[in-house]
Amino acid sequence: MKIKIAVIGSTDFCQRTEQLVNNRKDIELNWYRYAEPSEAPSLLQTLKPCDALLFSGSLPYFYSKKLLENLPIPAVYLQQDETALAITLLHLSTQNQQELSRVSIDVREQSYIEHVLNDLGRSVELPFVHLLKDDEKITTITSYHQTLSLQGKTDMAITSVHAVFEQLQQQNIPACKMIDPESTILRSIEQAKQQALLQKSNSAQIAVGIVKSISSRQNVETSIAKMASIMQARWSVHDGDFTLYTSMGNIESAIKNKEFLSTFQSLATKAKMAFGCGESIIDATENANFALNLIQLSDGHCFYMLDTNKRLHGPFPQSEVTVEMKITEPALVEMAEKTKLSPANISKLMQYSLMRQTKQFTANDLALYLDVSRRTAERTLKKLVDYKYATIIGEEMTYRQGRPRALYEFNFHPYF
Structure with a gap:
């Protein structure tokens, strides 16, 4: 399979890449030359169909970052070292x-x-x-x-x-x-190629969507048909519940489609929707049902997608956060077994640890991040403290009268 890579850079960089891959049969480069890096966004609007983007440096890449969010293909840039x-x-x-x-x-x-x-x-x-x-x-x-x-x-x-x-x-x-070594340029081209292959593999995965009507009196078929058309999906209905069959790539494109999201919003109070991906229809359907069961009234009108690696994406359209629903790292498996916390909750705790500017936090801080009650956050922290995954390091005085709030620190490594 030949991978098409669009190269966006200076004339000098484009010439170097052309010389380096002249005899390669596995990739095809198309060059888009600029006089200044600030011209990169306008070049993106002239792209011919391709599988990946390679920028000659960080400046053209960051100039183009907003536009890249709407492109369904991977983008990499030559990283200086x-x-x-x-x-x-x-x-x-x-x-x-x-x-x-x-x-x-x-x-x-x-x-x-x-x-x-x-x-x-x-x-x-x-x-x-x-x-x-x-x-x-x-x-x-x-x-x-x-x-x-x-x-x-x-x-x-x-x-x-x-x-x-x-x-x-x-x-x-x-x-x-600055002299960019040939090895660095070739490594960046290879990175673009591998990301394109991975994207193709993921996009081709089977995906199943399940739409469950909240009330039998609600007619949602018109909206389902419209969303199915945008996703290039086939659909069926049984006992008022709809099943859509498509691919992960089509779902990822639909999530960025304003008409799709607008149609989904019309289902508010009428139906719940979720997607699952897998190597088979059975796996994808199981994941879709699992994602559907996670939708709570507190989430508002939203939908989730559970991929084949048990990563939960969403809630859409409010957020594109990804949460690990399974853990394989031995240290995390041990943590889950000891604390009885779910993989999703452990994943959220790791994300919380990474995003904080300071190490210390209160149960109330954690509750706000997890969108749970303070009592629930306190129960989670007690489990962590009992098994030495967190430590109480002090107290914080409240602005009102009352008991001081405990200050916590995590003891686990967040970079698994």
């Missing part, structure tokens, strides 16, 4: 005899600089470093290098952005481009 920085510095110091302390440089992450300098035993210094921001203007980056050069503080500018390099050259300011 320590290897690119080290090769560029080595080239300057050996070929050009450049004193590195008089070089200005723009990079994505400060850590790249730190790692390279540590590897060199701090034998060199790079005092002039500009950290690139997500949607930074090219003129801002150019101005940084230009100012240092005109002030006589630098003799050379290293830039990660081709458009900045060209602007500096036009102003007769000595500059060089």
